[in-house]
Amino acid sequence: MKFEKEILCIGAGYVGGPTMAMIASKCPQYRVTVVDIIPEKIDQWNSADLPIYEPGLDKIVKQARGKNLFFSKDIGAGIKAADIVFVSVNTPTKTFGAGAGMAADLQYVEKTARQILEYSESSKIVVEKSTIPVRTAQAIKRILVSDKSDVHFEVLSNPEFLAEGTAMRDLENPDRVLIGSQETDSGLKARNELVEIYANWLPKDKIITSNIWSSELSKLVANAFLAQRISSINAVSSLCEETDADVGEVARAVGLDSRIGSKFLQASIGFGGSCFQKDLLNLVYLYCHYGLNEEADYWEGVLKINENQMDRFVKNMLRNMFNTLAGKRVCVFGFAFKANTGDTRNTPSLTVVEKLLAEQAEVAITDPKALDNAARDLKDAKGNYELISDPYEAAGGCHAIAIMTEWELYRDLDYQKIFDSMQKPAFIFDGRNIVDHDKLFEIGFNVFPIGKPKKVHF
Ligand code: NAD
Ligand code: UGA
Numbered sequence: 380m381k382f383e384k385e386i387l388c389i390g391a392g393y394v395g396g397p398t399m400a401m402i403a404s405k406c407p408q409y410r411v412t413v414v415d416i417i418p419e420k421i422d423q424w425n426s427a428d429l430p431i432y433e434p435g436l437d438k439i440v441k442q443a444r445g446k447n448l449f450f451s452k453d454i455g456a457g458i459k460a461a462d463i464v465f466v467s468v469n470t471p472t473k474t475f476g477a478g479a480g481m482a483a484d485l486q487y488v489e490k491t492a493r494q495i496l497e498y499s500e501s502s503k504i505v506v507e508k509s510t511i512p513v514r515t516a517q518a519i520k521r522i523l524v525s526d527k528s529d530v531h532f533e534v535l536s537n538p539e540f541l542a543e544g545t546a547m548r549d550l551e552n553p554d555r556v557l558i559g560s561q562e563t564d565s566g567l568k569a570r571n572e573l574v575e576i577y578a579n580w581l582p583k584d585k586i587i588t589s590n591i592w593s594s595e596l597s598k599l600v601a602n603a604f605l606a607q608r609i610s611s612i613n614a615v616s617s618l619c620e621e622t623d624a625d626v627g628e629v630a631r632a633v634g635l636d637s638r639i640g641s642k643f644l645q646a647s648i649g650f651g652g653s654c655f656q657k658d659l660l661n662l663v664y665l666y667c668h669y670g671l672n673e674e675a676d677y678w679e680g681v682l683k684i685n686e687n688q689m690d691r692f693v694k695n696m697l698r699n700m701f702n703t704l705a706g707k708r709v710c711v712f713g714f715a716f717k718a719n720t721g722d723t724r725n726t727p728s729l730t731v732v733e734k735l736l737a738e739q740a741e742v743a744i745t746d747p748k749a750l751d752n753a754a755r756d757l758k759d760a761k762g763n764y765e766l767i768s769d770p771y772e773a774a775g776g777c778h779a780i781a782i783m784t785e786w787e788l789y790r791d792l793d794y795q796k797i798f799d800s801m802q803k804p805a806f807i808f809d810g811r812n813i814v815d816h817d818k819l820f821e822i823g824f825n826v827f828p829i830g831k832p833k834k835v836h837f
Contacts, residue, residue, distance in 0.1 A: 382410035382447065386576075387457045389491050390467035391415035391424055391450060393431055393546070393653070393722065394508060394539050396440075398467070401550040403448035404439045405580040412449045414457045424450035432721040432748050435547035458498035463572070465537075466491050466519075467508040472657045481664040483512050483657070492522040495532070502531040504569045508539050510654065512661055513596040516559075533569035535560050536591045538598030543652065544719030556586045559594020566591075599662045603678055606655040608643040610684035616646040616830025617691060626830025627812065646830045648731065648783055648810030649688040651716030653724035656682060689727050692781075693734040695827060696808055699835075700779060704738040708802070710777040711735075712770060713784020713811075714746040714753040721748035727810070728783040729756050735781075736762030745773035747786060771797060779806035785813050798822045804836065 388399045391413045403411040415421055423430040425444070429437060440448065451457055458464065468487040473479050488509060495505060505523065507516060516534045523532040536559035541549040556577050560570035570588055577586050589597070616626040626646040634641030650656075659682055666675035697704055716726035723729065728744075735742050742764040744753055750766045757764060767773040770789070774780055774797045782789055790813050798805055807819055808827045816826045820834040827833045 383408040384410070384462050384576075385460045386411045386463050386465070387461035388413045388465040388467050388508070389415075389454065389457075389494070390465075390469070390487075390509070391417075391420050391430075392467065392469065393433075393543060394541070395465070395467035396424060396429070396431060397433055397436055397541065397546045398508065398539060398550060399465070400436060400440045400443060400448060401547065402576065403443040403446075406576065407447055409576070410447050410449070411443075412451055412457050412460070414451050414454045416454070418452050421450045421452050433543065433546045434719055439547065454494060455498040458495055458503075459500055461503060463504045463506060463576075464495055465506045465508045467539075470509045470511055470657075471653075472660050478664055481660045481667075483510075483661045483664075485511065485515065485518070488515065488519065489522065492519045496523050496526055499527065499530050499532075503533075504572060505532055505534050506573065507534065507536045507595070510538060510598050510602070510658055510661075511595060512665055513592050513599070515595060516591050531565070533560070533565055534591070535566075535569055535573055536594035537573060538594060538601075540598075540601065543722055544717055551580070553581070553585065556581060557589065557594050557597060558586065559589045559591040559597075561591055599658050599665075602655055602658040603662050603681070605643055606650055606659055606685070607678075607681045609645075609647065609650045609655075610681040610688075612644045612646045613649065613688045613829075614684050616688075619830040620833075623832045624830075625832070629830075646812065647688075647785075648692055648727045648829070649685045651724075651726040651728075653722070656685070656725055689730045689734070692808065692810055692829075693731055693738070696735075696779065696781065696806070697738060699825070699827060699833070700806060704735060704740040706739065706741070707778040708741045708743060708776055709735055710770075710774040710780045711742055711744045712746075712773075712780055712782045712789050713749075713786055714744055714756075715749040715784050715786075718785045718787065721752055723749050723752040723756055726756075726783075728753075731781060731783060731810075732757070732764065733760060736760060736764060739763075741765075743767055743773040743777060745770045746784065747788060749784075771800070775800040776802065777805075778802045779808060781808045781810060782813060783810050785811040790814060794819055794824070795822050798824060 386409050388395045399411050399413045420430050470483045473482045473484040520534045558570050558573050560566040574586050619626040630644040634644050663675045663679050714728045744766050805824050807824045812828050820826050825835045
């Protein structure tokens, strides 16, 4: 069968896999191929057991795979055949050299650009899907035009705004899709081609366009604003704990102001995930690069509050459990950085577990989807910990429970049964404010929510 367009995505990760599956399912007239340098990942995408857990992903991959969605190890062939190449590789924080711990590590993006140049025999649109520092398109373009004058490359920016756990819903019905291009004739033509792809399932007013630098920067700024809201409400939570105000009530009252809005005001143990911290660090690095030091400090404050929130949480446990956790058994409910994903990248749970182990607590970790990743993340951890899939078994014999991930299943457990199996006095520290605190107190727990008055029996 002849397809209208050949679409390639380089990078079969949390973004590449789901976004391409969505395009393939909405556009049967295009052939969509996803490639990766890790062959085992491609094998997994081609198997019954996909490499990532994302609600709804399985279904659409299985429907489109082998029809117009393909996962392949042959990067060169993929590039040769493609009209449009999405670059969806990782852009982690640099761990070495200049800018270590702050700047984005662009080596994977650059290698991808070089691969595209090497294998291209015809003109292509290259789409930045990865989150990158503003003006990266210029570097990509410079590599692409460094050879092969008969092949034309147009670089577009099309940042991804999906959140894990709701990726398929976000892709199917996004608040907006952003496409940035150079404002030349060929840039505008390429931009329109990409608009047409999304227009297969989205109304045109949801597809917004801008110049390429605005598009690149908007992605970093969107993540910075989201992270800032979480740090803002978390900064309020500590004051609530001192004053007996309730952060949930404050968030509700503040969020009902339509200028502020109610979303992303859920006080928590802190934000995790692969992007907020990395993108904020990247933004701070950019400000420093341009000598904008006060602004850099402002955004860095968002990260400091986040770290402080986790630190505060463990200190609160220590203080309320008679200033020692040594030899006590603590059950950690949830290791994923948020519910409905198995992803543990930069998860607050790891930070908390490490702090608990440093206090010589014995830690029992449970999670419905993230225990394989937890085993990998904790392989060098020093101390006494266990990974147990059944939450009842994990909590048995413990002195305390710390709720780290807002999995729905933790709301509805039989807490009487859990209480009966625990050491007394039994403590519960709710880092997500998801359980019924009054009910747990009635059962006999000493309850410590985030940003709400504690409920104790002594
Ligand atoms: P990921 O690590 O899950 O996937 C990236 C993939 O790219 C990996 O499988 C890696 O092997 C592959 N890769 C790296 N270099 C390659 C090369 N030269 N050729 C072929 N494959 C190569 O990362 P991710 O979470 O999908 O994120 C990708 C980008 O999207 C990042 O810039 C991230 O900031 C951004 N982003 C992520 C999310 C999210 O929810 N995870 C959301 C929006 C944007
Ligand atoms: C986030 C953004 O929401 C996406 O728009 C963006 O595309 C993505 O980063 C990215 O660039 O990678 P994600 O990290 O998957 O998505 O998940 P979020 O729902 O944003 O949650 C991030 C963290 O903040 C989680 O740890 C979550 O539990 C925490 N959070 C979120 C709170 O503590 N309180 C809230 O009110 C909301």
